[in-house]
Amino acid sequence: MKYKIIFRIVELKKWLWIRKQIKKINPHLIIVSSYETVTFSIISHLFRVPVIAFNHNNLDELSKNKVKAFFFKLMSKKVIHVVFEDYMKHYLKEKLKLRHKIWVLPHIAFRRAADEEALSGSKDSTRVIFFAPSGSNDKNMIENLAKCEQALLKKSVFIVAKFPICYSGENIILKNYFTDDEYEQYMKISTAIFVPLEKNFNYRVSNVINEGIAYGKQIITTCTKYTSFLRENYPSLVYVVKRGLLDEIEDIVKWLEETKESFLKDRERFLKEHSEERFNELFREYVDAVLRELEKL
Incomplete structure (x- = not known):
């Protein structure tokens, strides 16, 4: 328990520092490549622009940790969740009834010169x-x-x-x-x-x-x-x-x-x-759509 509390405090301090840097840059979008669910959920409400968050083991934690499931649903609606396959999106929409935007982007499999x-x-x-x-x-x-x-x-x-x-x-x-x-x-x-x-x-x-x-x-x-x-x-x-x-x-x-x-x-x-080309193609489409929405505001 003590370790978890210390970990959360460190995570929160890290995010507060990141927020200061973001305010200096004033970006249109923020990309989060990985995150800890509870801390990120709290800090997400301080951001004023869309936040694209990649989910790795976060989703598997939800079924066995009610606290993380609670905070996951409490994330700011500015958070756009990225998952790697369609069935993961279906899980968030149908099982968890999540109302956030969800993007499906392939986890890149870099082509090898297989012998x-x-x-x-x-x-x-x-x-x-x-x-x-x-x-x-x-x-x-x-x-x-x-x-x-x-x-x-x-x-x-x-x-x-x-x-x-x-x-x-x-x-x-x-x-x-x-x-x-x-x-x-x-x-x-x-x-x-x-x-x-x-x-x-x-x-x-x-x-x-x-x-x-x-x-x-x-x-x-x-x-x-x-x-x-x-x-x-x-x-x-x-x-x-x-x-x-x-x-x-x-x-x-x-x-x-x-x-x-x-x-x-x-x-x-x-x-x-699952190619890099397909990832980039879909990512550009998603981002362009978000930027068009921002222009209308």
Whole structure:
């Protein structure tokens, strides 16, 4: 509790300093790339111009923290919320009954020069290599897999995963940090990217999923509202595990084989819809509309 109070005071002081700088500049718009919900809600009423606020893990906090949900709804109507997919906007409008303006802008997936071997499906057929580098990994799931080394060996599955405790076994490597070179190397040699998200990962985006697709890799993940959305819209990019990774490994391998061609089409569509060009195009449209409204005042 003491830490939270100190944190809020520091956040409030930071925002008051920012407000002073803004008053000197007198901008038409303010862009907030990230924020803490309670403090930002309080300070938002001091701004006299539209504030474009990007939501990251803020939305997932609302269902488990009534205080933050209360302050989220109390934000000034000058706040324009940015979310990354349409279903997130639907959640705010229909579930929370939010009356603020909401923009949907894609979380940019930077196109990578995925090597031809990965895209052609020409991989090591003797074993399945899963790379799980996300900081949002379900730690219990990774820990349970580490306890099943014999099963991994029997099913020819090799896993490299991010985990607080380092461990190097015959068929699993756990590391708390990957260098850029290691990250790129494992991305390239993996059969697929394993992203075991926790159940409360619903209204935010996994950059590891975007990166994996950009590198030409299919995604093996767990069931959340976010991954269900991806599965519905890009069915050959995402496989959602229902029973367990090892229990479904034969189905996963079969799916990887059967979706080779459709994966290329879905990947191309995903990268176009989540490109920097598309982000800039939509952002300009939204901002121009706001500026036209301001001119009428």
